[in-house]
Amino acid sequence: MTGRTPRLGWYVHHHGRGHLTRLLAIAPHLDAEVDAVSSLAAPAGLPSGWTWTVLDRDDDGGAPIDPTVDGMLHWAPIGHVGHRTRLSAIAAAAAERHWDGMVVDTSVEVTLLARLLGLRTVVVTQPGHRIDRPHLLGFAAADTVIAPWARGILSPPHLEALGDKVVHTGGISRFTARVADGPRTDEVVLLASGGTVGPAAIRDAEKATGRPWRALGGGAWADDPWPVLATAGVVVSWAGQNAVADLAAARASAVVIPQDRPFDEQRETGRALRRANLAQVEDSWPTAAQWPDLIERAATARPEWERWEVAGAPQRAAAAITDTMRGRR
Structure with missing residues (x-):
């Protein structure tokens, strides 16, 4: 493909x-026409000319039969x-809209479908112990594997054999272009989506530290948490890739508490942050008695x-x- 803007799924x-x-975060910088496909509803803020197709779900309807x-x-x-129609919809869009390739974030099955359709394929990977048969098959089928963290700090074993196929981009944050130059407050901000900590535990931590706490997550989620992140004295966060990238963008003093996720994704990230001395890392939610010293250590780091x-x-x-997509990799 030469001389024209690529079109991709x-x-x-x-x-x-x-x-x-x-x-x-990537969309404003991408010189391509994109047809996004997902079971999620179309978001606000897609670039002009991009399309969004909502796929049927494939994880409902009772006990699955031989899914692996x-x-x-x-x-x-x-x-x-639902599984059949979602893959059929992807294949139909690839043919009808003349895709040059596909970005997959993230699914082994969609990666294999894209390659079987003869599409150049970019896979976004995650940390963790991903050396199982399906993951290795998906990585082998991809042309490029994007690792959204810094080379050397986080080195999961599944990337070792992929060589130049891997591109370490650094942490991808939607706040990369923004500057955290305001004064820091005494506030502790809990940046936590999908966690299991209840209001009582947060109140106990607030009382123990003598600092005001604010929770961003669940029902209190903010579409733009940047002003809070950029001024917080300490940010308490899980160890998801976007959360860590946002901490780095905000240059936050942080306490990171990895959550249990498939393939130990967050646990591995937490260990890497601890080794690099980028955050105070705790394996589980601290007790009320542990919080004062922990917050003070984070605040002075x-x-x-x-x-990152x-x-x-x-x-x-x-x-x-x-x-x-242009065949340069």
Whole structure:
């Protein structure tokens, strides 16, 4: 493909907010026409000319039948109409809209479908212990694997054998272009979506530390948490990739508490942050008695968040995608 703007599909996984947030961070820098497909509803803020197709769900309807094909795949349940129609919709869009390639964030099955359709394929990976058969099959089928963190700080084993196929972009944050230059307050901000900590535990931590706490997550989610992140004295966060990238963009003094996620994704990220001395990392929610010292240690730390390489990360991801679609990788 030469001499024209590439057109590509982009699969956005529907679990959590991270996959969609990453798309929206990269979108302004991407020189391509994009047809996004997802079980999520279309978001606000898509670039002009992009399309969004809502796919049927494939994770409802009772007990699935042989969804892993005896361990070869992650999710291909026999007889599930939603699974069949969502893959059919992707294949139809690829043919009708003449895609040059596809970005998959993230699904082994969609990666394999894209490659079987003869599309150049970019996969966004995540940390964790992803050396199972399905993951290795998906990575082998991809032309490019985007790792949205800094090279060297986080080195999961599944990337070791992929060589130049991997592009370490640095942490991809939607706040990369914004500057945290205001004065810091005494406030502790809990940046936590999808966690299990209840209001009573937060009140106990607030009382123990003698600082005001604010929770951003669940029902209190803010569409633009930047003003709060940029001025917080300490941010308490889980260890998801977007959350960590946002901490780095805000140069936040942070307490990071990894949550249990598939393939130990957040646990591995937490260990990397601890080794790099970028945050105070706790394996579980601290007791009320532990919080005062923990918050004080975080507040007085000066983490070198530039090592997470958020500056320019969305642009590097966009360049890797367009280079792949143009056959340069």
